[in-house]
Amino acid sequence: MILRISVTTLLPTLILSLGYISAENVKKWHAIVIIILLALEASARREEIISNHGVVATDMAKCSRIGRDVLREGGHAVDAAVAAALCLGVVSPASSGIGGGAFMLLRLANGDAQAFDMRETAPAFSSMNMYGGNATLKASGALSIAVPGEVAGLHEAWKQHGKLPWKRLVMPAEHLARRGFRISPYLFMQMNRTKAGILADEGLRSMLTSNGELLQLGDTCYNKRLADTLGVISRHGPKALYNGSVGKNLVRDIRKFGGVLTMKDLQKYKVRVTKPISAEIMGLTILGMPPPSAGGAGIILMLNILAQYGSPSGVSGPLGIHRLIESLKHVAAVRMNLGDPEFVNVSEVLSDMLSPKFAAELRKTIFDNMTFDPSYYGGKWNQILDHGTSHLCVVDKDRNAVSMTSTVNSYFGALYQSPSTGILLNNEMDDFSIPVNNSNNVPPPAPANFINPSKRPLSSMAPTIVLKNGQLKAVVGASGGAMIIAATTEVLLNHFAKGMDPLSSILSPRSYHQLIPNVLQYENWTTVTGDHFEVPAETRIALQNKGHVLEGLAGGTISQFVVHTLEDSEAVEGVVFGKLTAVSDPRKGGLPAGY
Structure with missing residues (x-):
């Protein structure tokens, strides 16, 4: 559910929240004027x-x-x-x-x-x-x-x-x-x-x-x-x-x-220039960032799990969210085995995360009527919760x-x-992870992510590029720390599996899980630009009935999305030149630009 709050709705609330406003109280007057102008701008903005x-x-x-x-x-x-x-x-x-x-992912026209x-x-x-x-x-x-x-x-x-x-x-x-x-x-x-x-x-x-x-x-x-x-x-x-x-x-x-x-x-600082990781899923080629990003492999693993349910029905509605959250919990458990490949051998775990066969095995552990405690998902290590x-x-x-x-x-x-x-x-x-004395109820820190001079810490950042039949189809990514993997996957599913248009794919309320604590967080907030995002009540009830512990989240992730229309477009020397649809997430008030 997404609502946009109008100026007439905002103004009484603002005045009540600020209390009595005198002519001498310049800062409060200033704040009111700015917010009104921003609200007026929001009503006409083009995300x-x-x-x-x-x-x-x-x-x-x-x-x-x-x-x-x-x-x-x-x-x-x-x-x-x-x-x-x-x-x-x-x-x-x-x-x-x-x-x-x-992290920058670049895909050239050639x-x-x-x-x-x-x-x-x-x-x-x-x-x-x-x-x-x-x-x-x-x-x-x-x-x-x-x-x-x-x-x-x-x-x-x-x-x-x-x-x-x-x-x-x-x-x-x-x-x-x-x-x-x-x-x-x-x-x-x-x-x-x-x-x-x-x-x-x-x-x-x-x-x-x-x-x-x-x-x-x-x-x-x-x-x-x-x-x-x-x-x-x-x-x-x-x-x-x-x-x-x-x-x-x-x-x-x-x-x-x-x-x-x-x-x-x-x-001594050196930029590393490598090849992206890639996978063929749902008729698309997904290009992602290799380690020390856990984002690219995490998205591919989630998509490989969820692709087995079929689309759009298998990933839609409350059951689709349940399946997404269960796959996300598996990703959270596995990703902590990753680290900087110049210091840790991550080839085996990376190979697993990119493998459809590995995803099929994890799919067998997901049940449509229930969820489980974090230990069920096999994670050995405590999570690192990176930030904005x-x-x-x-x-x-x-x-x-x-x-x-x-x-x-x-x-x-x-x-x-x-x-x-x-x-x-x-x-x-x-x-980075650091050695600590944890209680019996908390997994130990991940050794693959321990500090070493010149080492790069594990990250959830997940810049992603999507191809179809060898042509550019989409560019996507998100900010929001440990929630980035979930957000980017949800946007991709919204558009490519559920058939939503690019803007709706971004506007759709999001759900997250970080394995520990064992809480499903769902969007329930009014943004700085006046949009209200909230997962519907009937969806929340259905998730609770499956055993999820829910918690409203006043925040989350900010995503940008570009879709390249390939259908009925002109090809020149093997490159398709279709229309470009660009979306900036209104949750932060961003706007795209083009010519």
Whole structure:
């Protein structure tokens, strides 16, 4: 169920919630005006567009337009992804940025495909026992910072495929940081949820507060230090960060903060460029990210399980959700055997996760009338619950396609912004497992994901590209930490198995399960843009009757989706040029752009 709340519905509630409003109370008046304007804008916004040439779908309309302009100038899909990702790092700093990392999946029009792994790595002075079993030390603060990889990865992809100058692609983000951008509703929510951490950090305070208080919705935010940094990177490329003045200043700030990252860590950082994993399911070819992403293999395993039920009837209604949740619990159990393939041999578990035969065996353990405790699904290890991210999708005029998920992990990462560079640092060390003394009721941590210098932590990020008969069919992905696998699978099933149109596939309320705790979480919330998402009551009752413990979730995942129409489209030299339908998830207020 999806409802959109109108201005006339919102206004009385807003006034009641704010209490008596006097002329002197400028901030509250300001907030009301901004929210009304946003609600009016929401009633006319276009979360779905159809274009013939190229499209960009991101969390923020401004960043989608920046990417679109790059395409219009003749840029490659990679060019647009670089410009849009850098933009997101400025205007949505709680979710991504150059102090973090990313996975980029690229499928070229000629059929070649690459996976760019720009995931953060553990510093040289890190170790398996560096936290002494204290998980709070790896969750935020100086020791939670891993070596950032986004700038190196974006530049490597551009170096191989870019058509426009690097400086041209960095410039829009630099200008936004210098000239300022307005606090969006979603960023405002993230700021309020992280208020104590923002107020405790000098760099975040300088950017996100005024007179000791958080900036308000619609206020203009500046990060002129970051603008200076982006300017240097635009002129000198990634060496400015990984072996230059920006890096030296960044390391000095982190060391003062108590971190262990060094210039050698930055100098040693390498982008991994590999082949995507792939599988043939439901007449489609699914391209996904290889480990240390568990997302690509997780989606393929879920789809292989669910394909056995037939579509659309086998995956529809409450029973379809039950089957999806049961398959998701199996994925959660198996994925914790994965890790960084340069440190752990994951070939056997990866082979299982991609195998239809393995999926068929798991399918036999799923019963349509009941669910089970976590131990039933065979998981040996405790879960790592990674956090927030940002996702973008790009298709250019030649039908090159990019699916990219970027992250700083938790809201505002390590809750530390380097004062001299303006770079907000990730807390990606929190995605590693660490040895702890668990109770008898909790599985032990996963050894495959233990910390090692230069190792990359396990991730749920799942950029995905779909082909049909060798032609580009769709680009999809999601943000939302450990819930990404469920969200991306649900969008794919909605469109390809249930026959929903692209927008409906995104709007459909989602359900999640992370195995531990043994709770089925379902969407039940009103978003910052006024949409209400809620799994229907009759569906919830049916799931409870099968033994699921349900819990409403005020949040979840944010997905972007591009569908390429192959039917009745023109083919030129073997490449089909159909219409492109791009959707940005209204849950975060994003809008796509195209031409």
